[in-house]
């Protein structure tokens with residue numbers, strides 16, 4: 410079972426993920442970007458305001474491919490529950506916001522294009538908890554430490570998340586992330602218990 414946490418920067422994902430890690434020691438906890446050298450390349454690109462958006466997409470995708478083969482697939486093959494702080498939907502939402510349609514020849518829809526790239530090799534999540542917060546709050550909480558943490562950009566990212574949820578409503582669980590952080594953490598915990606509690610006890 411592969412469970413992912415998604416949302417804008419500052420939505421509280423990492424805090425919720427850390428609380429889950431404290432509670433469920435038997436699950437495999439992981440995240441994207443990873444701490445591999447591919448992840449380091451991604452971090453470097455994120456610090457570069459002039460990074461080419463297509464090159465950046467493929468750096469994130471390389472990190473994902475390595476994450477899949479090194480961590481996710483082996484853990485799933487062992488029958489583990491895998492809980493990832495960000496996964497493929499981050500790419501669909503963020504890199505589709507970075508890639509303008511004019512960048513792709515043939516007026517391709519960036520989000521669809523990125524999904525197609527992943528479709529040939531990736532492993533889709535079984536369930537995704539989406540921490541929903543408005544872009545202004547997200548940007549203020551995140552503190553603009555990288556180029557993605559700006560309200561106007563996060564507005565486009567949020568629209569992309571909404572498209573993903575609309576296309577696959579069964580997979581997503583929406584959590585109101587404007588509530589106090591302790592409540593958000595508790596609600597995420599309740600959903601995880603409902604989704605994978607049986608497999609973890």
Ligand SMILES: Nc1ncnc2c1ncn2[C@@H]1O[C@H](COP(=O)(O)OP(=O)(O)OP(=O)(O)O)[C@@H](O)[C@H]1O
Nearest residue numbers: 418419420421422423424550551586587588589590
């Ligand atoms: N519901 C909330 N209420 C108030 N502050 C919050 C809330 N959620 C997160 N924050 C604050 O936002 C900051 C980022 O939190 P956290 O790292 O858990 O979020 P994140 O979604 O993982 O962000 P990022 O993607 O930027 O790493 C922290 O300072 C945290 O205290």
Ligand SMILES: Cc1cn([C@H]2C[C@H](O)[C@@H](COP(=O)(O)O)O2)c(=O)[nH]c1=O
Nearest residue numbers: 418441442469495496499500503504557
């Ligand atoms: C996996 C992934 C991440 N991002 C962006 C989203 C955040 O701004 C940063 C780092 O994530 P963190 O949770 O704040 O540590 O990377 C992205 O644009 N595309 C992705 O695929």
